[in-house]
Amino acid sequence: MGNKNRKATKSEMAHVRRVVADAFPDLDAVWGAHGDYGGHRAPRDHTISFRLRDRRGKFHSNVVWLMPAWLRDLTVDDVRGLVAESNGKRKWKGC
Numbered sequence: 001m002g003n004k005n006r007k008a009t010k011s012e013m014a015h016v017r018r019v020v021a022d023a024f025p026d027l028d029a030v031w032g033a034h035g036d037y038g039g040h041r042a043p044r045d046h047t048i049s050f051r052l053r054d055r056r057g058k059f060h061s062n063v064v065w066l067m068p069a070w071l072r073d074l075t076v077d078d079v080r081g082l083v084a085e086s087n088g089k090r091k092w093k094g095c
Contacts (some may be wrong), residue, residue, distance in 0.1 A: 006068050006069070007036040007068065008048055008068040008071055010090055011072075012068065012071035012072050013048075013077065014070070014092065015046070015071060015072060015074070016071045016074055017029065017074055018033075018067065019074050019075065019078075019079055020050060020079050021077050023076040023080050023083075024052055024079075024080075025059055025082070026054070027035040027052040027053060027054055028052070028053050028054075028055070029050040029051070029052060029053075029074065030050060030051045030053050030059075030083070031048070031049070032048075032049045032051075032053075032063070033048060033049065036069050039069075043061055047067060047068075048065075048066045048067075048068065048071070049063050049065045050062060050063075050064055051063055053084070054084065055072065061083045061086055061087055063086065064079075064082045064083055064086045066082075
């Protein structure tokens with residue numbers, strides 16, 4: 001099935017949540033998935049995404065898509081790079 005990724009494990013999700021929180025301690029991550037943005041906008045099924053929001057509800061990033069295979073290796077610098085790329089600032093070097 002070429003249009004599906006494997007599902008992320010609970011430990012991978014815990015790791016990526018911790019890394020995003022460490023990368024942006026003053027912002028909250030709003031997590032989403034394949035159908036959370038009005039249809040089929042995710043690159044593939046089982047894709048995880050997030051946006052960064054401040055305490056007043058203002059978003060500070062575009063949607064950042066994560067493939068489950070990346071999750072266990074993501075670092076704080078990777079997350080900062082992905083957010084910068086989603087906002088059009090620079091290109092992410094990848095895992």
